[in-house]
Amino acid sequence: MALLEVKDLKxxxxxxxxxxxxxxxxxxxEVHAIMGPNGSGKxxxxxxxxxxxxxxxxxxxxxxKGEDLLEMDPNERAAxxxxxxxxxxxxxxxxxxxxxxxxxxxxxxxxxxESEYSTPDFLRKVREVSKSLNIPQDMxxxxxxxxxxxxxxKRNEVLQMALxxxxxxxxxxxxxxxxxxxxxxxxxxxxxxxxxxxxxxVITHYQRLLNYIVPxxxxxxxxxxxxxxxxxxxxxxLEASGYAQFEDAA
Amino acid sequence: xxxxxxxTGNGRAVSDLFASAEGRLPGSxxxxxxxxEAFETYERLGLPHRRIEEWKYTDLRALVGEVxxxxxxxxxxxxKRAADAIKAHAIAGARKLVLVDGVFVxxxxxxxALASEAGLRTLREALEKxxxxxEAAATDAVIALNAALATDGVxxxxxxxxxxxxxxxxxxxxxxxxxxAFSRSQIxxxxxxxxxxxxxxxxxxxxxxxxNDAVIVSVGDNADVAHIRLLDDAPDAVNVTSQFVTVxxxxxxxxxxxxxxxxxxxxxxxxxxxxxxxxxxINGVNLLQKTEHGDTTLVVDHAVPNCVSREVFxxxxxxxxxxxxxGRIIVRPDAQKTDGKMMTRALLLSDEAEADNKPELEIFAxxxxxxxxxxxxxxxxSLLFYLKARGLPEKQAQALLIQAFVGEAIEQIADDGLRExxxxxxxxxxxxxx
Numbered sequence: 280m281a282l283l284e285v286k287d288l289k290x291x292x293x294x295x296x297x298x299x300x301x302x303x304x305x306x307x308x309e310v311h312a313i314m315g316p317n318g319s320g321k322x323x324x325x326x327x328x329x330x331x332x333x334x335x336x337x338x339x340x341x342x343x344k345g346e347d348l349l350e351m352d353p354n355e356r357a358a359x360x361x362x363x364x365x366x367x368x369x370x371x372x373x374x375x376x377x378x379x380x381x382x383x384x385x386x387x388x389x390x391x392x393e394s395e396y397s398t399p400d401f402l403r404k405v406r407e408v409s410k411s412l413n414i415p416q417d418m419x420x421x422x423x424x425x426x427x428x429x430x431x432x433k434r435n436e437v438l439q440m441a442l443x444x445x446x447x448x449x450x451x452x453x454x455x456x457x458x459x460x461x462x463x464x465x466x467x468x469x470x471x472x473x474x475x476x477x478x479x480x481v482i483t484h485y486q487r488l489l490n491y492i493v494p495x496x497x498x499x500x501x502x503x504x505x506x507x508x509x510x511x512x513x514x515x516x517l518e519a520s521g522y523a524q525f526e527d528a529a
Numbered sequence: 530x531x532x533x534x535x536x537t538g539n540g541r542a543v544s545d546l547f548a549s550a551e552g553r554l555p556g557s558x559x560x561x562x563x564x565x566e567a568f569e570t571y572e573r574l575g576l577p578h579r580r581i582e583e584w585k586y587t588d589l590r591a592l593v594g595e596v597x598x599x600x601x602x603x604x605x606x607x608x609k610r611a612a613d614a615i616k617a618h619a620i621a622g623a624r625k626l627v628l629v630d631g632v633f634v635x636x637x638x639x640x641x642a643l644a645s646e647a648g649l650r651t652l653r654e655a656l657e658k659x660x661x662x663x664e665a666a667a668t669d670a671v672i673a674l675n676a677a678l679a680t681d682g683v684x685x686x687x688x689x690x691x692x693x694x695x696x697x698x699x700x701x702x703x704x705x706x707x708x709x710a711f712s713r714s715q716i717x718x719x720x721x722x723x724x725x726x727x728x729x730x731x732x733x734x735x736x737x738x739x740x741n742d743a744v745i746v747s748v749g750d751n752a753d754v755a756h757i758r759l760l761d762d763a764p765d766a767v768n769v770t771s772q773f774v775t776v777x778x779x780x781x782x783x784x785x786x787x788x789x790x791x792x793x794x795x796x797x798x799x800x801x802x803x804x805x806x807x808x809x810x811i812n813g814v815n816l817l818q819k820t821e822h823g824d825t826t827l828v829v830d831h832a833v834p835n836c837v838s839r840e841v842f843x844x845x846x847x848x849x850x851x852x853x854x855x856g857r858i859i860v861r862p863d864a865q866k867t868d869g870k871m872m873t874r875a876l877l878l879s880d881e882a883e884a885d886n887k888p889e890l891e892i893f894a895x896x897x898x899x900x901x902x903x904x905x906x907x908x909x910x911s912l913l914f915y916l917k918a919r920g921l922p923e924k925q926a927q928a929l930l931i932q933a934f935v936g937e938a939i940e941q942i943a944d945d946g947l948r949e950x951x952x953x954x955x956x957x958x959x960x961x962x963x
Binding site: 356363371382390439 | 917
């Protein structure tokens, strides 16, 4: 079943069109990789799906579980099951990680008409998940991402993904700023979350990440469109020949 | 010419006020004479206005206009309402001293529990002896007016070496609408003593009232004092408070003020570091909405060498509210090795919110480290989006960031229960803007 349907999407930022009619369908249980050179519109796509302000959708639509995503506020999208793992997770001094996690989780549950987690249940769940991701408890006591290394910030994103149990995860350049060990830990966390009901869109510039998170489908983006789609072998092909061939195609 | 206008404008109303209040004011004939003199000072000056430099941003003539008549002594119904208000505002474990419409009420206070640890008199009792407590720097019109009309207050003395086992909470409760309460208190903390003093200003059903409070604080040597002031008056009230603080040597004084109420409020603090090696920390939080006007004006006087003073002030300003912070640090010629700094940050939640910051350094010594900084800005959009992308609705995301913004100042309160109480007041303020 189609979880995410992006249809002929056109997006502008400050009068400049970035996406020129992008179409993409992601089914439940699938992992899609979106690759492309800098400036091809990969991050714009992730931001528009999550609802970041500053982007003007001039044409096309985004359906999520058949509903019009563009009509929803970012928090409503999150409650429906859309999760964006940020390329650069922000630091929020003064907001304790645990407070943040609990407030966010309960806000999503409330929006879905579910009961809020009790403190013991919540703590048990966080402990369980953080242990599997190798996140020390004292990291959770600090302000959100404050003083975290690049790897810790990405692990914190994966922790949230595991806690919130979204049905669509968009990983925006998860590999940026990570050394190989940090990348492996984060990727292991992501792989553990793969399930027949959950889809993932992995946005990356390099093929390297896809050695760890192996996609079902690879799309190549160039100049605001998907110019080629294929199996995982397409990523290897790109690694060998580069993006130049697609720049002309677009 | 302006002065003449002021006198006919405000003078007559106050003359009537003093004449009608005189019979209720405590004190011997000599005390009454001091009051009359203070009152004449007030008459001569009138309510402060923008042409007086210290009141430039808080023009009481424009904001308040007139001084309301003195509130009647609280009757049984008022005391009943006050008792209910105490339940909502008392801090668990603290010993309460309650002033209702400016009058000390022993029946609502923990007089007995306090007796073993601190000396307590009322202003009324203290004025039977002499007028000493009314004689504080009456050059400012609102202070002079307070001296003229102060009906009551608490006179607390904490002996040398005393270690208070529980905080003392002075609760000012307003029950009378469209009336004024004038109170004046003294807190004397002895050498080596350790104490936590809280002052709370709340309403019990009263509307459009005015509070004029004065507090004279003296802290001895080697003492450790936490002084917390929580202004949570009715949204249409006026509160003008003047504090005179003298700090001895090697003492630690932690002052915290939070303003979450009153249409117009001004806290003016005059703090003198009179003994070497002391550490003064002042933290302030203003949470203002609608058309509220909140002013914190501090003068920190380093009169001796080797003291540290830190002022951290946070203002959160919504709608068309107006926050004022004026901080002056004076370093006297002898006060070498002074380390005095102030930092003020304003968070503007609307385009019409206003923050005025006026730092002043008057440095007469040559080997000091002094500085000030000020910032003003809106909530960070990237932080807001991150929180919303995690499921928090706009207002809840804002609330979390606002709490973080003021948290740095609130964190300075060491006592867990007290800090939770203060956070609770801030949370209720946030709920009011949802």
